[in-house]
Amino acid sequence: MPHPDKSFDLGLAIHVVEHVEHERMFLREAARVCEKLYIEVPLEHTRDLSKAIRMSGPYGHINFYTTQTFENLPKTSGLKVERLKVFAHDLAYEQHLAGEKKGWVKHRLRTEFLRFAPKTAMRSMAYMAGALCSSR
Known part of the structure; x- marks a missing residue:
């Protein structure tokens, strides 16, 4: 840059x-020019990875993450992860994709599943992860 x-x-x-x-390489260069870096990715590496590849391929997704592989990425790029959070897509996004009622149900199921059984939820459904990082 x-x-x-x-x-x-x-x-x-x-x-x-x-x-x-x-x-x-991208993250090292971004970290070079930024004091802090916020990185957000979809966690699509679930039990049904083939579906994620099929669904995300047309949008250009070539990397697929779990919570562990995402957390490892900044660390192996010379960054310190200050905070990492996993969360569901927001309600508006789910409703945009599935309609008002079905989107509400999907959002509610995804959010509650993550809250009550986080490990199982993340192996079963796609979520989002965000990490606030700083240079080491």
Whole structure:
């Protein structure tokens, strides 16, 4: 990037990394120019990975993450993970995709499943993960 080191206080890589062929190179360069970096990805590496690949392929997703592989990514890119959170898609997004009533039900099921059985939920359904990171 054509910017000096630490030119920005915060960089955002929201729904970017799943599209990047060399994600560690990308993150190292983003960390070079940013004091902190927020990274957000879909957690699509579930029990039905083949479905995720089929559904996300047309949108250019080439990387698929679990919570563990996502947490490892910044660490192996020279970043320190300050906070990582897993969460469901928001209600408006679910309703946009599935309609008002069905979207509400899907959002509610996904949110409650994550709350009561997080490990099983993340192996079974796609969620989002966000990490606030800083340079080491």
